Amino acid sequence: MIDEKFDAIVIGAGMAGNAAAYTMASRGLKVLQLERGEYPGSKNVQGGILYADMLEKIIPEFRNEAPLERRLIEQRFWFMTDKAHTGMHYRNEDFNEEKPNRYTIIRSQFDRWFARQAQEKGAILLCETTAIELIQDAYGKVVGVRTDRSGGPIHADVVVLAEGVNGLLGARSDLRPRPTAQQVALAVKEMHFLPPEVIEARFNLKSDEGAVIEAAGTISNGMTGMGFIYTNKESISVGIGCLVSDFAENETSPSELLEAFKKHPSVAPLIAGSEVKEYAAHLIPEGGYKAIPQLFGNGWVICGDAGQLNNAIHREGSNLAMTSGRIAGEAIFQVKSRREPMNADNLALYKKMLDESFVLKDLKKYKDMPELLHTQAQNLFLTYPQLVSKAMENFVRVDGKPKIEKEKDTVTRFRKARGTFGLIGDAFRLARAWR
Amino acid sequence: MSLEGQFQKVEEKLFQNRYMVDSGQPHIRITPHDKPSKNLLAMTHLCPAGCYSVAESGQVELTADGCLECGTCRVLCEESGDITWNYPRGGYGILFKFG
Numbered sequence A: 001m002i003d004e005k006f007d008a009i010v011i012g013a014g015m016a017g018n019a020a021a022y023t024m025a026s027r028g029l030k031v032l033q034l035e036r037g038e039y040p041g042s043k044n045v046q047g048g049i050l051y052a053d054m055l056e057k058i059i060p061e062f063r064n065e066a067p068l069e070r071r072l073i074e075q076r077f078w079f080m081t082d083k084a085h086t087g088m089h090y091r092n093e094d095f096n097e098e099k100p101n102r103y104t105i106i107r108s109q110f111d112r113w114f115a116r117q118a119q120e121k122g123a124i125l126l127c128e129t130t131a132i133e134l135i136q137d138a139y140g141k142v143v144g145v146r147t148d149r150s151g152g153p154i155h156a157d158v159v160v161l162a163e164g165v166n167g168l169l170g171a172r173s174d175l176r177p178r179p180t181a182q183q184v185a186l187a188v189k190e191m192h193f194l195p196p197e198v199i200e201a202r203f204n205l206k207s208d209e210g211a212v213i214e215a216a217g218t219i220s221n222g223m224t225g226m227g228f229i230y231t232n233k234e235s236i237s238v239g240i241g242c243l244v245s246d247f248a249e250n251e252t253s254p255s256e257l258l259e260a261f262k263k264h265p266s267v268a269p270l271i272a273g274s275e276v277k278e279y280a281a282h283l284i285p286e287g288g289y290k291a292i293p294q295l296f297g298n299g300w301v302i303c304g305d306a307g308q309l310n311n312a313i314h315r316e317g318s319n320l321a322m323t324s325g326r327i328a329g330e331a332i333f334q335v336k337s338r339r340e341p342m343n344a345d346n347l348a349l350y351k352k353m354l355d356e357s358f359v360l361k362d363l364k365k366y367k368d369m370p371e372l373l374h375t376q377a378q379n380l381f382l383t384y385p386q387l388v389s390k391a392m393e394n395f396v397r398v399d400g401k402p403k404i405e406k407e408k409d410t411v412t413r414f415r416k417a418r419g420t421f422g423l424i425g426d427a428f429r430l431a432r433a434w435r
Numbered sequence B: 001m002s003l004e005g006q007f008q009k010v011e012e013k014l015f016q017n018r019y020m021v022d023s024g025q026p027h028i029r030i031t032p033h034d035k036p037s038k039n040l041l042a043m044t045h046l047c048p049a050g051c052y053s054v055a056e057s058g059q060v061e062l063t064a065d066g067c068l069e070c071g072t073c074r075v076l077c078e079e080s081g082d083i084t085w086n087y088p089r090g091g092y093g094i095l096f097k098f099g
């Protein structure tokens, strides 16, 4: 099908793949990008918050043209019980700055735009094309890929595996393991359409301003998981995700969990009267630092979700994907400029640069968090939200009971649920994992 | 906790989506079995698109047309050989309008 040899083949036109293709193409490398979807983004799901800084490092003027939904000026955290939520709202007028820091995006639109930028720099994009196999030479060096299109293999000096969390290629060639059920969360999400004025009134926003809500508590049925509500221009993204291992153990249906979340008395009024136009599901890597596989080898590098480069604690994924794609592109360009071979020794530069970036520094910081969240799921997602809710109720409900008794009641409830040592232990474990 | 019966059915949700179905070419296949494994049986609850169901004879069946390609069944059931998991052909399968 394609006779010429490329400097690099990029698998996937998601965040990582587009960043890598753009970085390499804009430095003059001959890049072929393969995407299995009808168009970039047609297979991709995100909440989705876009972190501006990481995109700015790739396309500084992106704000002029990228399809952005709303700039985020407010972040809410909700601790939920069946009928209540205890919330923390952080809103700051400074977020209306000239170059806002976070936006909501819709991936099918954003990915198309991002891929087009790479194409304008000279990358060749083939959609509706699934890479089905990596080709290795006699020494095990990856030298190209085979696709499901007619025609023979396509060759390149290096293959960038930006195939996402559910990528098959790397796993099939034993370059990385298939993620385990403890290392991935399954998220389901719906798009609820409403007129912009209605969204703005319900969330107390001016036009183009946005707010996002992250919610944890009894909504996940004691599983390690979170719900989210994000405002777009004319729609609200509502979703919930939990670890696959927890879903399997609890035999809970994700779609029903989402329905229950939508019906929660704190959530329902926000989306009332909306028209739902899509129901999506996707995995999120949550294994953290310890789950990161080998990220480079002879003729290959792994970027983004495919390498578990995802910070579940901060709900950051696309920025780590973009940054790892950019860094991979820069490293490959450096090796190429030195006219050196794309072998493991030289591509180790990618890992070295990644180690020095926020990507691996952040993931390292929270290396113990996934285990903690998993083993303490019942306490963190069921017991504590209920205790906090009861404490708040004791505080605000005026019913003639002396305050001293109410405070005692609150303390007793906490002690009873977790024990004094349990409480100290929980605080200690959390602090240590957070540090 | 079972939430069954109270909410909108998955099939109704899938109606809102856009698919390009590759007729006769299911991308996921269940290995013939007498008695389903624990994980395969769990998929009848877990699959977000409700693709897995239990037949009267007790085996687990799959209709992959509404598959959202999330990969959950791959994570739980591929290694054990309960299923084989492939992508649909390029351009086929779920096509997210928003994502």
Ligand SMILES: Cc1cc2nc3c(=O)[nH]c(=O)nc-3n(C[C@H](O)[C@H](O)[C@H](O)COP(=O)(O)OP(=O)(O)OC[C@H]3O[C@@H](n4cnc5c(N)ncnc54)[C@H](O)[C@@H]3O)c2cc1C
Binding pocket: A011, A012, A013, A014, A015, A016, A017, A034, A035, A036, A037, A040, A041, A043, A044, A045, A046, A047, A048, A049, A050, A051, A129, A130, A131, A132, A162, A163, A164, A165, A167, A168, A169, A187, A188, A189, A239, A241, A282, A283, A284, A303, A304, A305, A306, A310, A315, A316, A317, A318, A319, A320, A321
């Ligand atoms: C519900 C949800 C909410 C999220 N919210 C946020 C958020 O608010 N902020 C944030 O930063 N992150 C968020 N994330 C995480 C974020 O979406 C991911 O981290 C990010 O998409 C990873 O980018 P990627 O390029 O590594 O993978 P992907 O975006 O998954 O891209 C992989 C691409 O490769 C293609 N592909 C795979 N295999 C092949 C093949 N063999 N041949 C051809 N093409 C192939 C796929 O079609 C796809 O386009 C969220 C994720 C989910 C599921």
Ligand code: SF4
Binding pocket: A281, B028, B046, B047, B048, B049, B050, B051, B064, B066, B067, B068, B069, B070, B071, B072, B073, B074
């Ligand atoms: S990939 Fe996801 S949606 Fe498709 S059958 Fe498996 S679990 Fe269901």
